[in-house]
Amino acid sequence: MSKELVFGHQKPDTDTIAAAMAYSYYQNQLGYETEAVALGEPNDETKFALDHFKLAAPRVIETAANEVDKVMLVDHNEPQQSVADLDKVQVTHVIDHHRINGFNTAAPLYMNVRPYGCVSTILFEMFEEKHIDLPADLAGMMLSAIISDTLLLKSPTTTDHDKEAVYALAKLAGVDYEQYGLDMLKAGTNLAAKSDNDIVDGDAKTFEMGDLTLRIGQVNTVDLNDVFARQADLEKAMESLMSENGYDTFVLIVTNILNSDSDLLIVGKEADKVAQAFGKELGANKRINLPGVVSRKKQVVPPLTEALG
Amino acid sequence: MSKELVFGHQKPDTDTIAAAMAYSYYQNQLGYETEAVALGEPNDETKFALDHFKLAAPRVIETAANEVDKVMLVDHNEPQQSVADLDKVQVTHVIDHHRINGFNTAAPLYMNVRPYGCVSTILFEMFEEKHIDLPADLAGMMLSAIISDTLLLKSPTTTDHDKEAVYALAKLAGVDYEQYGLDMLKAGTNLAAKSDNDIVDGDAKTFEMGDLTLRIGQVNTVDLNDVFARQADLEKAMESLMSENGYDTFVLIVTNILNSDSDLLIVGKEADKVAQAFGKELGANKRINLPGVVSRKKQVVPPLTEALG
Numbered sequence: 001m002s003k004e005l006v007f008g009h010q011k012p013d014t015d016t017i018a019a020a021m022a023y024s025y026y027q028n029q030l031g032y033e034t035e036a037v038a039l040g041e042p043n044d045e046t047k048f049a050l051d052h053f054k055l056a057a058p059r060v061i062e063t064a065a066n067e068v069d070k071v072m073l074v075d076h077n078e079p080q081q082s083v084a085d086l087d088k089v090q091v092t093h094v095i096d097h098h099r100i101n102g103f104n105t106a107a108p109l110y111m112n113v114r115p116y117g118c119v120s121t122i123l124f125e126m127f128e129e130k131h132i133d134l135p136a137d138l139a140g141m142m143l144s145a146i147i148s149d150t151l152l153l154k155s156p157t158t159t160d161h162d163k164e165a166v167y168a169l170a171k172l173a174g175v176d177y178e179q180y181g182l183d184m185l186k187a188g189t190n191l192a193a194k195s196d197n198d199i200v201d202g203d204a205k206t207f208e209m210g211d212l213t214l215r216i217g218q219v220n221t222v223d224l225n226d227v228f229a230r231q232a233d234l235e236k237a238m239e240s241l242m243s244e245n246g247y248d249t250f251v252l253i254v255t256n257i258l259n260s261d262s263d264l265l266i267v268g269k270e271a272d273k274v275a276q277a278f279g280k281e282l283g284a285n286k287r288i289n290l291p292g293v294v295s296r297k298k299q300v301v302p303p304l305t306e307a308l309g
Numbered sequence: 310m311s312k313e314l315v316f317g318h319q320k321p322d323t324d325t326i327a328a329a330m331a332y333s334y335y336q337n338q339l340g341y342e343t344e345a346v347a348l349g350e351p352n353d354e355t356k357f358a359l360d361h362f363k364l365a366a367p368r369v370i371e372t373a374a375n376e377v378d379k380v381m382l383v384d385h386n387e388p389q390q391s392v393a394d395l396d397k398v399q400v401t402h403v404i405d406h407h408r409i410n411g412f413n414t415a416a417p418l419y420m421n422v423r424p425y426g427c428v429s430t431i432l433f434e435m436f437e438e439k440h441i442d443l444p445a446d447l448a449g450m451m452l453s454a455i456i457s458d459t460l461l462l463k464s465p466t467t468t469d470h471d472k473e474a475v476y477a478l479a480k481l482a483g484v485d486y487e488q489y490g491l492d493m494l495k496a497g498t499n500l501a502a503k504s505d506n507d508i509v510d511g512d513a514k515t516f517e518m519g520d521l522t523l524r525i526g527q528v529n530t531v532d533l534n535d536v537f538a539r540q541a542d543l544e545k546a547m548e549s550l551m552s553e554n555g556y557d558t559f560v561l562i563v564t565n566i567l568n569s570d571s572d573l574l575i576v577g578k579e580a581d582k583v584a585q586a587f588g589k590e591l592g593a594n595k596r597i598n599l600p601g602v603v604s605r606k607k608q609v610v611p612p613l614t615e616a617l618g
Contacts, residue, residue, distance in 0.1 A: 097417055098417055099413075099414045099415060099416050099417050099418070100409075100412055100413055100414045100418070100420070101413050101414070102413065103409055104408075104409055104410050104411065105408045105409045105410070106408060107408050107424070108406055108407055108408050108422070108423075108424035109408070109409070109422060109424055110422065110423055110424065111409070111420050111421070111422035112420070112421060112422075113417070113418060113419065113420035113421075114417075114419055115416070115417035115418055115419065129438045
C-alpha cells in the first residue's frame with residue numbers, strides 16, 4: 001500500500017488541522033501509511049492549541065499529485081475548497097460534516113459524513129467504535145477543534161454528540177475545557193495584528209439573495225471596542241472589496257465570544273432592509289446588536305434569505 | 310420527528326431490498342420512525358429469499374414527496390437511479406457502496422459509504438458497532454444480499470468484510486450459506502419465464518468507449534444452454550435495441566454461477582476487437598468463453614476500456 005496524504009480545506013481553521021492529524025493517526029493505527037498535511041499555515045488560534053499540546057504544525061502543500069496517487073479529505077468535500085490538483089489524484093476517504101456539493105468520484109470509496117458541529121466529534125466517535133486509544137495531545141487538539149467550531153458549545157450548530165465528545169476529550173487531555181477554551185478563543189482574536197481586509201474578509205462568504213449579492217464576514221473578539229475603534233477603516237476596506245468584486249451589500253458579524261452576542265456592521269445597498277430582517281432599525285453608526293447570535297449559518301443567513309429571498 | 314421512507318434503487322435487486330429493510334429496522338431501534346419501501350417489485354431471486362425467511366416484500370412507491378418530507382437512501386446515490394421526485398424531499402441518510410456521482414445536498418446529512426461488495430455488509434458492521442441485535446429473518450435477508458452481489462463470494466468485488474459478514478449472518482440465520490446460496494441463485498435464473506428483451510437488457514448498462522457506444526448486459530444461469538438455445542432470438546432482440554437506442558455494439562455476458570465462468574455473446578460494430586480485448590478470436594457463433602470471469606465492473610469493462618478507450 002502506497003502512502004496517502006490527509007488534509008482539510010484551504011484557509012485552514014483549527015478543526016481542519018486537528019481532523020487531518022487525528023484521522024492520519026487513526027488510519028496509521030489501522031495499518032495505512034498516511035501523513036497529515038495542510039493547505040496553509042495555521043491561524044493564531046490553531047497555533048495556540050498546537051503550542052499548548054506541544055505538537056508540530058502539519059507540513060504545508062500546494063499540490064498533491066506530485067507526491068501521491070491517493071488522498072483522504074477531512075472537513076470538506078467541495079473540490080474548489082480542496083487542493084488545486086484534486087482531479088489528478090484518487091480520493092479514497094472523506095470525513096466531513098458539511099453538505100455534499102460537487103463531489104464526484106470514479107470509484108467507490110469510504111465516506112463518513114455526520115451532521116455534527118465539528119469533524120473532530122465524528123473522529124472521536126470513530127476512535128471509540130474501533131476501540132483505538134487516543135493520545136492525550138491528539139485528544140487536546142480535537143477538543144480545541146470542537147471548542148472552536150461550536151464557540152465553547154454555545155453555537156446553535158452544537159449537537160449532543162459534540163458535548164459528549166468535549167467532556168470525554170477534556171478528561172483525556174487533562175484540561176479544564178472552559179478555562180482552556182476561553183484562553184484558546186482569545187488567542188485567536190488578536191485583532192491588533194490583523195489588517196482591515198483580514199478582519200472583514202478573512203472568513204467571508206458570498207450569498208445571492210433576490211437581486212442582491214451579499215458578502216458576509218465574521219470575526220470573533222473578547223471586546224467589541226477592539227473592532228469598532230477601527231470602524232472607519234473597516235468600512236473603507238468593505239467599500240473597496242464591494243466595488244472590486246461586485247458585492248451589493250457587505251455585512252460584518254462581530255461576535256463577542258465571552259457573552260455570545262454579536263453586532264452586525266452593515267454597508268451598501270438595502271442596509272436598512274438587512275437590519276429589519278432581524279427586527280431592528282439601523283442606527284447612525286450602521287450597526288445593530290443581536291444578543292445570543294453567534295452562527296452565520298444558523299442565525300444570520302436564514303432570516304436574511306427569508307427577508308431578501 | 311416525522312416519519313421517513315427508506316429505499317434503494319430502481320429495478321430493485323436483492324441487496325437494495327434487503328438493505329432498505331435492514332436499515333429501516335436499525336433506525337427504528339435508534340428511535341427514528343421509518344418504513345422500508347421499494348421502487349419496484351422484487352425479482353425472482355429476492356422473492357425466493359423473502360419466502361425462505363417468511364418476510365413480506367416492501368410496499369412499492371412511485372413518488373416520495375406525497376408521503377414524507379425526508380428520506381434515507383440505500384445502495385445508490387445517483388439521482389437518476391432514485392425515486393422520480395427526489396428533488397422534492399430532503400435526503401437525511403445515505404448508506405452505499407457505489408461511487409459518488411451527481412449527488413448534492415442543501416444541508417449536512419449522515420453518509421456511510423464503504424467500498425465493499427455489498428451494502429448489507431456495511432449494515433452488518435453498523436449493527437455490530439452500535440451493538441444492535443439482528444433478528445434471524447433479517448440476518449437471512451442480508452446474507453441473501455451478500456450472496457447475490459458477490460455470487461457466493463466468488464466475484465472479484467468480494468472483500469474480506471463481505472466474507473466475515475456472510476459467516477456471521479449464516480450463523481444468525483441458521484442456514485448453510487453454500488447450499489442456501491446456490492438454491493437462491495438458481496431461483497433467480499428461471500430464464501424460461503423471461504422475455505428475450507429481459508434477458509439481454511434487464512440488467513444492461515451503457516458505456517462510451519472511444520467512438521463506440523457499448524451496451525453490456527449480464528444474465529446468470531446454471532446451464533449456458535438454457536440461454537444459447539435461444540441465441541437467434543436473443544440476437545434479434547439485441548439488434549432491435551441497438552437500432553432503437555443508437556448502440557454501436559451489444560455484449561451479453563452469460564454467467565454460469567455453478568462454475569463461475571462466462572460466455573460473451575458479441576454483436577455489432579468492432580465485435581472482433583471486443584473479443585481480442587480478452588485475447589480471444591470471435592468464433593462463427595459470435596461467442597467467446599472466459600473462464601473465471603463473473604464481474605462486469607471488474608473483469609469485463611476494464612479490458613474493454615483499455616482496448617477501445
